[in-house]
Amino acid sequence: MATTAVAAPKVKVKEKQSKRFKLWIGFLLLLFFAGGYFIVERLVQGLPVTNLSSITPWGAWIAFYIFFVGLSAGSFLLSTLIYVFGMMEYERIGRMALFTAIVCMIVALTFVLMDLGRPERMLNAIIYWNVTSPLAWEVHFYLVYIALLTTELYIAMREDLVRLAGTPSLKGKIAKWLTFKNSPINESTKKRDHKWMKILGTIGIPLAILGVHGGTGTIFAVVQARPSWNTGLFPVIFVVSAMVSGTALLLAMYIIKKKATRQKIDHGMVVSLAKMMVAFLFIDLGLQFYEYLVGVYGLEHHHLEGLGTMMGSAYSWSFWGVQMFLGAAIPTFLVFYKKTSKNVNALLTAAILIVIGIIGVSFNIVVPAQIVPLFEGFPAGDYFPTFNEWMVSIGIAAMGLLIYTFGEQLLPIEEIQSPEKSEG
Amino acid sequence: MLSNMLGSKNMTEKDWNNLLDTALPDVEKEMEASPFDTKLSFNMADDARKVINGKLNIKDFHKKYHSKLMREFGEEVGQDFASGADDDSTATDGVKWGMVIDLRKCVGCDTCTVSCKAENRTPPGISYNVVLEQEIGDFPNVAKVNLPRPCMQCEKPSCVQVCPTRATFKLDNGIVTIDNDRCIGCRYCIVACPYGARSFDFGESYEDEMLGYNDVTSPEYGIERGERKPGKTPIGTVRKCNFCLHRLERGEEPACVETCVGDARFFGDLNDPNSTVSKLSKSPRAFRLKSDLGNGPNVIYLK
Ligand code: SF4
Numbered sequence: 001m002a003t004t005a006v007a008a009p010k011v012k013v014k015e016k017q018s019k020r021f022k023l024w025i026g027f028l029l030l031l032f033f034a035g036g037y038f039i040v041e042r043l044v045q046g047l048p049v050t051n052l053s054s055i056t057p058w059g060a061w062i063a064f065y066i067f068f069v070g071l072s073a074g075s076f077l078l079s080t081l082i083y084v085f086g087m088m089e090y091e092r093i094g095r096m097a098l099f100t101a102i103v104c105m106i107v108a109l110t111f112v113l114m115d116l117g118r119p120e121r122m123l124n125a126i127i128y129w130n131v132t133s134p135l136a137w138e139v140h141f142y143l144v145y146i147a148l149l150t151t152e153l154y155i156a157m158r159e160d161l162v163r164l165a166g167t168p169s170l171k172g173k174i175a176k177w178l179t180f181k182n183s184p185i186n187e188s189t190k191k192r193d194h195k196w197m198k199i200l201g202t203i204g205i206p207l208a209i210l211g212v213h214g215g216t217g218t219i220f221a222v223v224q225a226r227p228s229w230n231t232g233l234f235p236v237i238f239v240v241s242a243m244v245s246g247t248a249l250l251l252a253m254y255i256i257k258k259k260a261t262r263q264k265i266d267h268g269m270v271v272s273l274a275k276m277m278v279a280f281l282f283i284d285l286g287l288q289f290y291e292y293l294v295g296v297y298g299l300e301h302h303h304l305e306g307l308g309t310m311m312g313s314a315y316s317w318s319f320w321g322v323q324m325f326l327g328a329a330i331p332t333f334l335v336f337y338k339k340t341s342k343n344v345n346a347l348l349t350a351a352i353l354i355v356i357g358i359i360g361v362s363f364n365i366v367v368p369a370q371i372v373p374l375f376e377g378f379p380a381g382d383y384f385p386t387f388n389e390w391m392v393s394i395g396i397a398a399m400g401l402l403i404y405t406f407g408e409q410l411l412p413i414e415e416i417q418s419p420e421k422s423e424g
Numbered sequence: 425m426l427s428n429m430l431g432s433k434n435m436t437e438k439d440w441n442n443l444l445d446t447a448l449p450d451v452e453k454e455m456e457a458s459p460f461d462t463k464l465s466f467n468m469a470d471d472a473r474k475v476i477n478g479k480l481n482i483k484d485f486h487k488k489y490h491s492k493l494m495r496e497f498g499e500e501v502g503q504d505f506a507s508g509a510d511d512d513s514t515a516t517d518g519v520k521w522g523m524v525i526d527l528r529k530c531v532g533c534d535t536c537t538v539s540c541k542a543e544n545r546t547p548p549g550i551s552y553n554v555v556l557e558q559e560i561g562d563f564p565n566v567a568k569v570n571l572p573r574p575c576m577q578c579e580k581p582s583c584v585q586v587c588p589t590r591a592t593f594k595l596d597n598g599i600v601t602i603d604n605d606r607c608i609g610c611r612y613c614i615v616a617c618p619y620g621a622r623s624f625d626f627g628e629s630y631e632d633e634m635l636g637y638n639d640v641t642s643p644e645y646g647i648e649r650g651e652r653k654p655g656k657t658p659i660g661t662v663r664k665c666n667f668c669l670h671r672l673e674r675g676e677e678p679a680c681v682e683t684c685v686g687d688a689r690f691f692g693d694l695n696d697p698n699s700t701v702s703k704l705s706k707s708p709r710a711f712r713l714k715s716d717l718g719n720g721p722n723v724i725y726l727k
């Protein structure tokens with residue numbers, strides 16, 4: 001009697017969940033196929049479907065590319081807090097962080113692919129590696145980085161995979177296939193896995209900071225022709241922005257997922273993650289402040305014009321509106337104002353706004369520097385993404401979410417609660 | 425026999441040469457008749473050809489023939505020859521193509537731009553050469569200045585530095601070229617070029633205004649690519665001025681230099697201290713665009 005009474009509502013919850021899940025998948029598939037149509041259009045017709053030109057050769061897709069590389073690097077670095085620095089209070093989001101990092105890299109590389117004039121020749125950057133080109137280095141770093149993330153995620157999931165391997169579901173079959181025949185769990189394997197997580201994480205930190213995201217910043221920072229990119233602080237700002245967006249994304253994902261599946265939210269962790277996110281945001285703003293101050297103080301014509309375009313032209317809504325107001329002012333208020341600082345919904349809003357703000361940052365990095373004419377008398381750029389560019393971007397983002405959602409269904413990304421710890 | 429050969433329409437190069445030889449005097453006989461050494465003249469001619477082709481150093485040439493020439497022609501000519509060798513000791517080997525544009529002679533007529541478009545058959549939106557125009561000063565003391573801008577064929581080109589695939593590279597003669605069959609179209613080079621000299625080929629065409637435009641692609645680098653069609657190289661890759669490399673190869677100046685109405689453009693070998701461009705580049709009026717960047721443009725302006 002008692003058991004059925006407990007079981008009945010559970011089944012109902014499950015049913016409701018699977019209905020929600022179907023809706024969610026349906027929604028993503030819709031976006032993905034809508035975007036897919038425009039991706040095909042772009043591949044068939046080439047880049048004239050964009051508003052890019054020889055004056056503004058890089059646009060929305062490059063902005064999204066650096067945004068997603070940032071998300072990836074940020075999520076990964078957050079995972080190292082757990083696996084390398086032993087901050088176990090965040091362990092619940094460890095694997096999620098690693099898997100998010102992988103998916104974001106896939107999304108980022110898809111954006112690059114969309115942006116190439118000759119996507120079918122992409123391997124040339126590996127075959128004919130030009131050692132003086134930061135972009136060529138990045139392509140190599142990205143591949144090593146993805147390999148490292150995958151290995152690390154595998155080790156992090158190994159124990160749960162072994163536990164799952166016996167179950168008859170699809171998840172169990174995949175787990176069986178992934179764990180190979182003989183994989184025991186005991187004290188020594190636990191130690192070994194732990195050690196490898198630490199080693200890989202430790203290698204990953206410089207790789208993610210210097211190689212992956214600092215390197216992505218370097219692509220821009222070495223360009224002498226564009227003074228507003230050409231500063232030593234630029235790659236550092238990239239890395240810190242990555243930490244901001246990575247933390248915000250994971251926070252948002254954690255809350256949304258727990259809400260959607262009606263699970264208990266670890267309130268303490270949410271509040272402390274939100275504080276960390278805002279701390280990164282402050283460092284980011286501080287660095288940007290010096291970046292702009294030094295730029296303005298130099299009174300160098302081109303640099304001034306670049307900053308002017310960003311902060312005081314038709315493009316400035318993106319700087320003041322998105323980057324500063326939505327992405328910095330409101331979230332800071334939400335995290336520190338007494339009435340909202342402990343409220344999960346408010347913190348969720350803050351996290352989402354910060355992620356949007358960092359999209360703005362990416363656009364403000366890529367676009368304004370290419371609007372300023374290279375010479376006096378040279379035409380100024382004029383760029384706003386076309387409908388195709390937006391739809392392709394939505395399609396690629398939906399693809400990322402689909403990969404994430406299915407991955408989570410098929411792999412033990414979420415911590416399986418061991419029986420003795422489970423809450424009743 | 426001649427009509428026979430023409431009739432068959434199968435004249436080979438050898439046949440033409442034979443025909444020419446019957447009309448020319450026999451060189452060996454002529455030299456024998458002269459008071460000079462036949463063998464020496466032939467050897468010198470052979471080696472001179474090698475020097476021109478870059479297979480023999482001019483200094484070795486001088487060393488080899490100095491004593492023989494002294495014997496043959498005596499002190500006077502021999503001395504001249506020796507001092508010539510000293511003069512060349514500063515010259516480095518090979519040519520380095522460069523251009524000098526006299527801004528005082530430029531009238532801003534855009535002939536260079538148009539002739540470049542015609543020569544290289546560039547599609548809409550792409551101009552290897554542009555003339556930037558600006559009004560300076562306050563009314564009524566105003567002036568119009570023109571700045572023709574080809575690719576600078578930089579000494580240390582940013583575009584070559586950043587290209588991930590080495591699709592853009594510098595030739596020994598100083599010209600920066602693009603391998604359109606390797607370029608992936610990432611446009612990093614466009615972003616990095618401080619002179620805005622590069623363009624992306626979006627695949628547009630003048631076919632609507634100009635019948636048969638698509639029948640021929642650009643002849644740049646002397647490569648015949650046939651019809652211009654979507655998805656075909658160089659569409660989707662980056663293009664730029666290459667000092668009309670295909671014209672240089674047949675001994676002609678770049679189209680913009682040849683057609684310049686004001687005779688404002690000079691073209692030549694910057695490695696040769698006696699060339700017009702070398703001399704002009706040392707003029708006090710000479711300057712280079714954005715010289716603070718360290719690209720070292722090989723297009724020099726006279727202000
Ligand atoms: S002007 Fe620009 S495209 Fe030309 S060589 Fe210099 S950097 Fe390259």
Ligand code: SF4
Pocket residue numbers: 586587588589590591592602606607608609610611612613614661662
């Ligand atoms: S667009 Fe082509 S030439 Fe330019 S950097 Fe990329 S691969 Fe090199």
